[in-house]
Amino acid sequence: MMPLSIPHNIFKQKLLGPKCQIGLWSALGSSISTELCAAGDFDWLLIDAEHGVNDVHSVLPQLQAIAAYKAQAVVRLPDGDPALIKRYLDIGAQSLMIPMVESADQAKALAAAAAYPPDGIRGIATMTRAARWSRMPDYIARARDEICLIAQIESATGVENIDTIAATPGIDALLMGPADLAATMGMPGQANHPAIWDRIWHCLDRAKAAGKPAGIFVLDETLAQECIQRGFAFVAVGADAILLSRAVDALRQRFS
Numbered sequence: 001m002m003p004l005s006i007p008h009n010i011f012k013q014k015l016l017g018p019k020c021q022i023g024l025w026s027a028l029g030s031s032i033s034t035e036l037c038a039a040g041d042f043d044w045l046l047i048d049a050e051h052g053v054n055d056v057h058s059v060l061p062q063l064q065a066i067a068a069y070k071a072q073a074v075v076r077l078p079d080g081d082p083a084l085i086k087r088y089l090d091i092g093a094q095s096l097m098i099p100m101v102e103s104a105d106q107a108k109a110l111a112a113a114a115a116y117p118p119d120g121i122r123g124i125a126t127m128t129r130a131a132r133w134s135r136m137p138d139y140i141a142r143a144r145d146e147i148c149l150i151a152q153i154e155s156a157t158g159v160e161n162i163d164t165i166a167a168t169p170g171i172d173a174l175l176m177g178p179a180d181l182a183a184t185m186g187m188p189g190q191a192n193h194p195a196i197w198d199r200i201w202h203c204l205d206r207a208k209a210a211g212k213p214a215g216i217f218v219l220d221e222t223l224a225q226e227c228i229q230r231g232f233a234f235v236a237v238g239a240d241a242i243l244l245s246r247a248v249d250a251l252r253q254r255f256s
């Protein structure tokens with residue numbers, strides 16, 4: 001049997017441009033709804049394991065479902081726990097997003113967790129889905145090249161430290177978080193406030209200055225189009241849970 005080769009991280013490659021990658025947030029925690037979304041021709045799907053029901057056991061079948069489609073999977077972890085990073089990489093997630101990154105020291109620790117020694121601390125195992133159960137002779141040598149590690153900048157402190165976070169080797173991309181940024185700036189629930197977006201545009205400029213792709217999740221279509229125009233490399237424009245709840249309510253209204 002021919003040995004397998006590590007899958008190329010198409011999402012990571014396409015972040016280098018020129019086309020903005022259009023994505024969808026997938027938070028329902030079901031491989032059925034995630035596959036339904038994956039068949040929708042989005043460039044990427046964010047599987048959210050920070051908020052809601054997802055864990056390693058529910059994310060695995062979603063990765064398997066997405067693998068059959070063009071959409072590239074990005075998994076958001078609850079935090080930067082190195083043990084969790086190891087487990088999600090071992091089940092085959094190749095693009096990870098870590099929330100609430102606020103310092104260069106935190107960024108360095110995340111980068112170390114995603115890399116094997118001597119560059120990092122990721123424990124080695126090839127009896128994993130990521131290495132297709134020891135069928136990928138090149139997995140250990142090439143794993144890090146095909147991982148995309150995304151740091152979320154979503155607090156006032158993170159914005160203050162964005163230059164050192166973005167400059168950290170091993171941080172491949174940044175994603176701004178308007179909702180949490182608003183909350184940490186004393187404006188919870190005001191993610192669309194001009195003062196928040198002043199900071200978001202600043203973060204975009206700083207990411208560009210550092211040569212790091214920037215992403216964002218925006219439900220307002222006009223704002224999402226502006227983000228694309230102004231140079232965000234990856235923009236999530238909707239979420240499965242919101243699309244479903246709005247469609248359910250709109251249908252019911254039509255028969256009231």
Ligand SMILES: O=C(O)C(=O)C[C@H](O)[C@@H](O)CO
Nearest residue numbers: 051154177178179180181217
């Ligand atoms: O703080 C934010 O904004 C984000 O992190 C992105 C999205 O809002 C997401 O958290 C929604 O669940």
